[in-house]
Amino acid sequence: MAEPVRILAAGSLRHALPDIAAAFEETTGIPVSLSLGPAGLLRERIEAGDPFDLFASANMAHPRHLVSIGLAKEAICFARNRLVILARAGLGLTMENLVTVLSAPSTRIGTSTPGDDPSGDYAFEMFDRLEICHPGLGDALKTRALQLVGGRHTPAGRSAAALIAGGAVDLFLGYASNARLHEKDPDLGIVDIPPEYSPNIEYGLVLRNGAADEAVALRDFLMSDHAEQLLVRHGFESRVGAGP
Known part of the structure; x- marks a missing residue:
């Protein structure tokens, strides 16, 4: 063989x-x-x-x-692939109110780990794009974002859906290919990112x-x-x- x-x-x-x-x-x-x-x-x-x-x-x-x-x-x-946002349904997140919801200090934002995992790099690239259009916001999001998966020091086996369900975050920036697995979950919503903020x-x-x-x-x-x-x-x- x-x-x-x-x-x-x-x-x-x-x-x-x-x-x-x-x-x-x-x-x-x-x-x-x-x-x-x-x-x-x-x-x-x-x-x-x-x-x-x-x-x-x-x-x-x-x-x-x-x-x-x-x-x-x-x-x-x-x-x-595409970057999307997986969010708890009760947050009421939409493409239209994305900036407003992200700007709220009470919104808990999860990402993967930049450097270790490209998903985290793409999330931070989105923050950079937001910074151009909304000065101060992108830098604030980089500070507030919780890097919860995909890193050398993060626990293995965590999922965005589990982090949201467990109350660790209100939303998570990740790949569309992963988020689609939760399309039928009534407790979660998948929100597209406006093109001007979306990384390639x-x-x-x-x-x-x-x-x-x-x-x-x-x-x-x-x-x-x-x-x-x-x-x-x-x-x-x-x-x-x-x-x-």
């Missing part, structure tokens, strides 16, 4: 990638070994010598960094230098129409129109 192709991947791919790996194995007979986690921490593991064949990140920066230091080649965008979210993929043909085959499969259809089914967006 062939050695598994080792892929380290962003935790937000935890529902989509097993389906893609299963389809790849069914098509090729090549097994896949999948390890998930915050992309920034996975990149650090790779730099420290952890074995891998492919790295799938929730941003382009981490893959490009591995290319720049000679550990991988050709960072490519294979999927896109691209998922990047790199192949280890010297990777075997089996890893190349998985990389190519991840760029196929079949894989893209599976990603879209799991709440991601088409890579069409993504930047280089």
Whole structure:
């Protein structure tokens, strides 16, 4: 039996990638070994010598960094996502009152951890965009935001929905692909972010230098129409129109 192709991947791919790996194995007979986690921490593991064949990140920066230091080649965008807000229904949050609700000091805001997890970086990019339009607000939100998941020092297994249900926060900034899992929960609402505040979210993929043909085959499969259809089914967006 062939050695598994080792892929380290962003935790937000935890529902989509097993389906893609299963389809790849069914098509090729090549097994896949999948390890998930915050992309920034996975990149650090790779730099420290952890074995891998492919790295799938929730941003382009981490893959490009591995290319720049000679550990991988050709960072490519294979999927896109959106930042949305998952909020307790009683908060009454809408796109129209977003700035007002966020401005209230009593509103408890949750994010992932910037630096360790791209989701946190995207949330803070949103705050930067708010700062441009509403001076003082973005900086205040960075100070008030509770970085509760995705970090090297945060407990594993926490979810945005659980944090909201437990009263830790009133809302959480995260990926649309995750929030969609709670579409039918009457206690939660999903609110889109106005385009002027919304960061561009691209998922990047790199192949280890010297990777075997089996890893190349998985990389190519991840760029196929079949894989893209599976990603879209799991709440991601088409890579069409993504930047280089």
